[in-house]
Amino acid sequence: MGRESVASVLAAPSLQLMADEIRYLKHLEKNPQETGTFIGELEKWRLAGNRHFNKKDFESAIHIYKRCARLGRGFESITTEEFRGRATPIVIMADSNCAQAYLERRQWESALQSAEGALSLGPQHVKSLFRKGKALQGLQEFKKALAALEAALELRPYDDSTMAAVAEVKSAYHQSVTGEFDLYNYYLENLPPFCSDYVGSVEIKSTATAGRGLFLTESMKLGQLVIVSNAIALGLAARGKFNEHLINLAFACTRLATSSVRYAHQFRYFHSRLKNQNARVPPLELYIPGSDWAPDPHSKVEPPGIEEALEIVRINSFDSSRIGNPEAFLDGLKDALGHTPPAQVNVCALWALPSLLNHSCLPTCAVSLVGKAMFIRATRDLPAGTELTISYVVSDSLDREQLTKAWNFACRCERCLFDEIVKPHISDAVQMFSDIMSDFEARLPRALEPDKLKYEIFSRLIHHVEQRIQNLPCKLDDRQKGWVRFIFQRGYMLRIVFCPQEVSRLEKIEMVAQLLNIYKAVEAGTCGLNLQLAACLLKGVELEYGRSSHEYQSTRKVVAMHFHVALGEMDDDFLDKLLKAKFSSDSLAPFFNEISRSEKGYQQHTFIWQSRSQQSLL
Numbered sequence: 001m002g003r004e005s006v007a008s009v010l011a012a013p014s015l016q017l018m019a020d021e022i023r024y025l026k027h028l029e030k031n032p033q034e035t036g037t038f039i040g041e042l043e044k045w046r047l048a049g050n051r052h053f054n055k056k057d058f059e060s061a062i063h064i065y066k067r068c069a070r071l072g073r074g075f076e077s078i079t080t081e082e083f084r085g086r087a088t089p090i091v092i093m094a095d096s097n098c099a100q101a102y103l104e105r106r107q108w109e110s111a112l113q114s115a116e117g118a119l120s121l122g123p124q125h126v127k128s129l130f131r132k133g134k135a136l137q138g139l140q141e142f143k144k145a146l147a148a149l150e151a152a153l154e155l156r157p158y159d160d161s162t163m164a165a166v167a168e169v170k171s172a173y174h175q176s177v178t179g180e181f182d183l184y185n186y187y188l189e190n191l192p193p194f195c196s197d198y199v200g201s202v203e204i205k206s207t208a209t210a211g212r213g214l215f216l217t218e219s220m221k222l223g224q225l226v227i228v229s230n231a232i233a234l235g236l237a238a239r240g241k242f243n244e245h246l247i248n249l250a251f252a253c254t255r256l257a258t259s260s261v262r263y264a265h266q267f268r269y270f271h272s273r274l275k276n277q278n279a280r281v282p283p284l285e286l287y288i289p290g291s292d293w294a295p296d297p298h299s300k301v302e303p304p305g306i307e308e309a310l311e312i313v314r315i316n317s318f319d320s321s322r323i324g325n326p327e328a329f330l331d332g333l334k335d336a337l338g339h340t341p342p343a344q345v346n347v348c349a350l351w352a353l354p355s356l357l358n359h360s361c362l363p364t365c366a367v368s369l370v371g372k373a374m375f376i377r378a379t380r381d382l383p384a385g386t387e388l389t390i391s392y393v394v395s396d397s398l399d400r401e402q403l404t405k406a407w408n409f410a411c412r413c414e415r416c417l418f419d420e421i422v423k424p425h426i427s428d429a430v431q432m433f434s435d436i437m438s439d440f441e442a443r444l445p446r447a448l449e450p451d452k453l454k455y456e457i458f459s460r461l462i463h464h465v466e467q468r469i470q471n472l473p474c475k476l477d478d479r480q481k482g483w484v485r486f487i488f489q490r491g492y493m494l495r496i497v498f499c500p501q502e503v504s505r506l507e508k509i510e511m512v513a514q515l516l517n518i519y520k521a522v523e524a525g526t527c528g529l530n531l532q533l534a535a536c537l538l539k540g541v542e543l544e545y546g547r548s549s550h551e552y553q554s555t556r557k558v559v560a561m562h563f564h565v566a567l568g569e570m571d572d573d574f575l576d577k578l579l580k581a582k583f584s585s586d587s588l589a590p591f592f593n594e595i596s597r598s599e600k601g602y603q604q605h606t607f608i609w610q611s612r613s614q615q616s617l618l
């Protein structure tokens, strides 16, 4: 029988797949006596899929299940009622297991298709109903997910995993409509929880000079949550492979855009230089999973080619330098990949709705990550109508114009206009700073520990900067003074890093408070460093003045503000727990407490500059 045996057809290389299958089915139609063998082989093939599945080789399992289901379906169209009854359960299980393999790989659209394939033959197949529910949960179609899971529960009441899934979906749905996320456990220690997408009171509008942008339709309080958005695609590559993570992300995007109509439409609206710059304003519902957005049946949307996907990724993706918190990025990877990623990876990701946020050097929003969910909060009280902005660049540079060239625009925000006025008056301080830093980079050892000489160098620089600020021809308010100081922020930071033992606690408190104020003037809450400094300051003030003092109470307000912007509203009790768990007094006290510091030595003295986000600043 040569090529016409079912085993050889199932095992044939993919390219010949369809042709072989059709030829075989024709053969079987003419030779119905072989039907028994065929069904036996089909079942064996399904079990082979299970073996791959159990070894967690999901790709091979999917490949085998799919062929098994396709051949079984083809067979159903040519056979008798009796044999159909024997093949159908195999096809249902192949489809259903295929859905599970896709679920393991977090390919929700494909999982949904396979589960629906199984249900088209067996509408009461409980496992397929459950898997359909999980796939819809992954797609954040919570109402539909609940319907599928409740149907499964009706057929198999009190099933533990179905009941758990129903509870999960209900809580995810609650998050998506209310914006209430219970992150307390996560902040204290756990792995990131699942966070639904949430879209607060915003609208998408055209701006005068920056294309489309996101705007508030209601006023917001400092720290209030505006948007939560999950990454839609990730790009990974080994470190040292220049830009390979961006290329991988672009390929992931092209796959994504072919996998679902919603994503295909989102890609059509991404900013890319290859497209018309006056891009149309997308409907907000497009970015709200489960909303009643529907594609226009008359317009066909082509997925982006690789060249355009690369452009989209280059302009719209975020990497850890833009999030300012590499740890959170890695947590997000664990969450998205379902396993711990290799340590040495470059990673970038794409978020759909946040890609409509324009840049400002005085951003109205702070970004933080919980797993792969991006949380966007107001950095200050904002009236309705305010444009939501984030900072695309590390904004202590006076050459921000150079940096934003990568995005093809020059920022004209209040701070950039102000910079132009003060630049000529601080040029000598900038030169002094740049000389010290190149000397520091080239010659001074990079050890970040107390050092009297280096402390004096940075103290002199800061003295010089403060004099320049005093002598400027125009009168500056406190915020503007903060902007000037921010240009030299690494100097202010290094002065703290090198601060020797004999400096008094009060002077140290002063230095940390000043740096925190600088961050507040520019971009409160946008990096973990603010929180480290804030916690450190509070500990110092507590040691110096005691918890019931006026000084402690007013410092606590400032510190709470930084935590609110970065992590959301929290009550006093939770702030205390967080400070204790994550910013423990053991590691913070030595900087301010001379006695314990001299006992413990300098090692611990360097606590605030050991975080990775800090190192990227130095």
Ligand SMILES: C[S@@+](CC[C@H](N)C(=O)[O-])C[C@H]1O[C@@H](n2cnc3c(N)ncnc32)[C@H](O)[C@@H]1O
Residues within 6 Å of the ligand: 209, 210, 211, 212, 213, 269, 270, 271, 279, 315, 316, 355, 356, 357, 358, 359, 360, 407, 408, 409, 410, 411, 412
């Ligand atoms: C990530 S997109 C932001 C959304 C974009 N405005 C849109 O219509 O899709 C980045 C692009 O927005 C524009 N853009 C962002 N911030 C801007 C600003 N402050 N001034 C001018 N253009 C800006 C630039 O064209 C930039 O390449």
